[in-house]
Amino acid sequence: MLVLLMFLAGPLGCDRVVDRVVRAAADRAAGGARTDLLDNGSLNVFLCGTGSPLADPGSASACTLVLAGGKAYVVDVGLGSQEVAQIARMPRASLGGIFLTHFHSDHIGELGEWAMQSWVAGRQEPLDIYGPEGVTRVVNGFKQAYSLDDVYRIDHHGLEYLPRNATDWIPHPVPYENGVGQVILEENGLTVTAFAVDHEPVSPAVGYRFDYRGRSVVISGDTDKSPNLVQNAEGADVLIHEVLLKEILLQISQIQADEGRDRMSKLAADVVDYHTSPAEAVEIAQQAGVGMLIFNHLVPPVPGMLRNFLFMRGLEPGDVEVVLGEDGMLIELPGGSSEIVLESP
Template identity: 40%
Template sequence: PPPNLSGLPMEKLRGILITHFHSDHISDIGDFNLNSWVAGRPEPMEIIGPEGVDRVVEGFNIAYELDRGYRVAHHGAELLNPELGVLESRTVGEGVIVEEDGLRITSFEVSHPPIEPAFGYRLDYEGRSVVISGDSLVTEKIIEISDGADVVMHDAMALQLVRGAEGMTRSTGNTRLATVLHDIQDYHASIADLKQLVEQADVGQLALYHLVPAPRNDMALGVYVNSMPEGAVITEDGMVFSLPAESNEIVIE
């Protein structure tokens, strides 16, 4: 199987929350399913998401059908129960979608047109809370659901970089790419809008992820660092946020 770059105990993975069905938000499902199956996950993995998740899961199961068969033939059904390699889906709407063992997960609709529905999620456990925006503009609903959260993870766009790239590509005659760069400018939260979020909601820690464009050098990174809300952090692969129960402490490693 592919390497477990997440560092997670994959045998404990029970499900994945999907915000929407853009390719960059679903492409790792197959690897997570395979790695957790090989690691000894004791039940089928559930993919939870908005309307349409059943079609996505059906597609993954079809695409990986031959792969599952090869691995069972190679290692034996006693080690790799073939039933546990088949994904299951659960379609959810807005509201509380999980409430068990002190964990509450609430889904809420976000603004990422033309994708409808697109969701974000709030997770509450032992007095601590995390909000994940998915891909969204800053909306009244996100401000409301982020109020009181310890960590809000939000996508962010540096409009000046995108507009600069649009102008450059248009000037070189690449109108196709320029059109794409123009179209995405109302697709993600701008850094200015994220300042509005922290001004109107009581947020312990704002963490920016899914940066558009992804900064490839220190100069581009500096655009985010110099204009993002005070105290915000830019996430990196492998970064861990620890929230000790019944505490206000936020540990970032």
């Protein structure tokens, strides 16, 4: 459309069209981030990545943003997720912490970008990063990789605009005993609880529960069907749970084997035993008594209308509302009520 307008406008009109486009872009930037989501009396949740390690043009890898009590908190930081949040004008300058469920690459791939871009957006304080045992090693590795860029940006823009203390990333190993949920953060009315899940041989791996003004959301991370997750999700308003189409992956594995591609066959079959099927996720939600179940970390990538059919077919959700997660989806849980407001991208 822009090219057509410039063609119709001619050489002189092109300058005017470009000027209008540039001004519109500047106005959008000046409009700033969605800070209204930080403290509007609700527990707000934004899906910034519902995909998997497998390439999917419509989905970034695992990422969920929780906004409450004046700050934003991100659970997992998969590839492409920072861009999804940036385009949606999420308030990255107010990032109060990053919570990692485990250290597969599709859950930590943009740790450096979330830290860097939140600083550039205006974050003024050091960044707290929570995760299971091993988080210190992961954080220090990313921090070292980004340390030169920190220097370049400070030298270029100055400490007045990019404070050095905000380049500090502070790892917090998540404690838990025998899988019992542990409160790891209490801040401005928000309580965050970490609990063990079953993603063997990836161990430890955790999920997180966020409680705020009588509302709650639970994020499973990657896991097989986990009784401990059921216990820690009990009574939650929303459960955001990973799902994998096990029968499809086994089909893919068999096709690969039939074609003599033994390596690919094994890799496809192996992932089935440490993830959860849609039907199993529904059972978990029913046992926990949650209000809404949102599928994320969708494996494998499925195009268009077929996605809804394959992930939803044969389910018997009963009283649980089941939603297929999408990048850009916003969930609002107003404090002191049972209402769930869902805004599709």
